[in-house]
Amino acid sequence: MRNPEKLCRQLGYEFKQPELLDIALTHRSYGSRNNERMEFLGDAVLGYLVSAELYRRFPQASEGALSRLRASLVKGETLASIATELELGDYMSLGSGELKSGGHRRRSILADAFEAIIGAVYLDSGMDNASRLVQRFFDDRFSRVDPDTLEKDPKTRLQEYLQARGNELPDYQVVATEGKAHEQRFRVECKIGTFDATVVGEGTSRRKAEQAAAEKMLQALTN
Template sequence: MKKSLTPLCKKLGYHFNDPSRILLALTHRSFGGQNNERLEFLGDSIVNFVIAEELFSRFQEAKEGQLSRLRARLVRGATLAEIAKEFGLGDYLRLGSGELKSGGFRRESILADALEAIIGAMYLDGGMEACRQCVLQWFESRLDQLTLEDTQKDPKTRLQEFLQSRQEALPQYDVISIEGEAHAQTFTIECNVSMLQDKTIGIGSSRRGAEQQAARKALEHLGVDKANG
């Protein structure tokens, strides 16, 4: 790889004793040969454990379900991709020509997977404590912003439970449009709720995100959520 990894390692806050480990962590399967999928598997388990341990310590009054939802919010792909972008990780990825042409270096799933792979590589290179310190440093600002109010169930789940409690039909989500290239699509989703005269619309970079937005608007119209959503 022509580009020096030193600036990236400085941003990560970790110096690899074996540089081949981070190189492998940055290698997508499209590149050919060995890739980062095994390291991603390891890193996924580690980041879940480190964040779970930290949440367990910070929120001593929280119930299991609350802790699970807080962890899910932190270690979801979108959050991992945000952190990867903060490090400029896309500039260092090793991708095949097809992924390069389609903008794979910007794709959230690839960025999130690479970050997990780096966590796995750090664990193998420096052990659990060094890995834990880095992960907690990366997530520090997000951890500091968390409160138990963030453990509320997602809008789609709350809308479904609200309707079920009133023996109403479940909401129906329909795709109205999908625009943009494969790596940067925008989804428009329509949510149809029997208790509402008008359908609600959600727009997002993923189908799930658009559905959640449409469900949130439906909850607002039903008076379940405040209008500030």
């Protein structure tokens, strides 16, 4: 386990009680004095800070758009990326079993540790410093998100469009796959019984082809 000096520089925060950082970096596999409670607290602090910032930044965004933006910002994948930038795995205390199975690289463990660090800063010196920490790592991300581009995906929109009108739901079927394993292309047919309508979408995965087909169907129905 590395000395956390560099980590504190990257966090831009000096702990008055360094033992709080120790706990934040201790996985439950290491012992009973671990970061689980701090993660609970950090998760709630982060949820509030991100919600309040989104509320301020996007005065025109609907509640639904705000919820989707928040979900995209606080999801495990985002937190794990930050934790990886910080090389949190190098500073963590893990039980021997987790160590052997590569737990210090497991993304959920890293994401949880980053939340625990937010909790530790909050406990060490309150909400203002927790807010500074979150700003430091989320400021770029706040600037990049856009309530308009975070629309629902085409399949969801198509389903909602049809449900709202009491129509049958679409059926998706792969009609062709082309190319070798790592460069496959999928063709998916989207069919809605009641309309006798069929369109075909293409993509590099089944999911993408379905989304492309749903988008085409939406255009066909709404034009």
